[in-house]
């Protein structure tokens with residue numbers, strides 16, 4: 001294949017991490033990250049508590065500076081882009097939701113349109129339609145006038161996803177998007193993310209469920225507590241030994257519907273074998 005055909009087949013990266021070291025207080029630099037996140041890719045970040053997954057996502061969103069290295073968003077250094085442009089390209093869902101004001105569900109979803117509005121400009125009918133569609137997608141239709149303080153944990157999480165969908169970014173940065181969600185809504189939310197990726201967006205999500213990562217992510221970044229990291233396609237990364245070392249946990253492995261599955265090996269696993 002000629003070089004020009006190769007260039008045509010690989011879309012330009014949306015997000016580029018060059019020699020990136022996230023700034024985790026009290027920790028050495030570890031392995032710098034060098035990877036491209038392209039349209040149509042869904043990256044999962046796996047690692048134990050405290051490995052730095054959220055810090056990485058916040059750094060990619062431009063909310064905290066890296067210790068070293070560069071992040072490029074559509075080829076431009078992230079630090080040089082105006083915040084409004086970043087907000088049109090990157091949508092972040094945080095692990096925790098800080099609700100300072102008594103807003104309704106619809107008002108909160110409409111926050112996703114703010115990067116497109118001038119100061120004091122009111123949301124248009126199209127903005128309202130976008131928010132209502134996002135609320136329907138996450139199963140919150142009919143709850144538009146409810147105050148967010150009255151939502152359950154899972155409903156609040158789905159509202160955060162709806163706000164990101166209303167924002168309509170090119171890249172979704174999702175910190176534990178399945179937090180608080182029941183099994184059906186975990187799958188429903190990840191299906192929405194997967195569909196957005198298939199339509200040409202990209203997603204980077206932290207997950208604690210290796211099995212959901214195996215099903216939904218095409219690339220994985222494994223972050224070890226000491227700062228070591230490795231990344232690649234999901235098929236390359238889902239190696240039982242590497243996952244056992246990642247979590248410091250012995251695993252039982254198998255395969256369901258052609259997808260690898262991993263369960264923690266526990267005393268109960270040993271007891272059931274003895275029965």
Ligand SMILES: Nc1ncnc2c1ncn2[C@@H]1O[C@H](COP(=O)(O)OP(=O)(O)OP(=O)(O)O)[C@@H](O)[C@H]1O
Pocket residue numbers: 024025047048049050051052053054055056
């Ligand atoms: N402001 C801070 N001061 C001191 N330490 C911090 C600060 N912010 C984060 N850390 C530490 O940095 C490390 C990485 O935190 P981070 O939240 O990124 O981990 P994580 O991989 O997302 O963990 P989890 O799976 O528990 O959500 C943790 O050990 C955390 O205690």
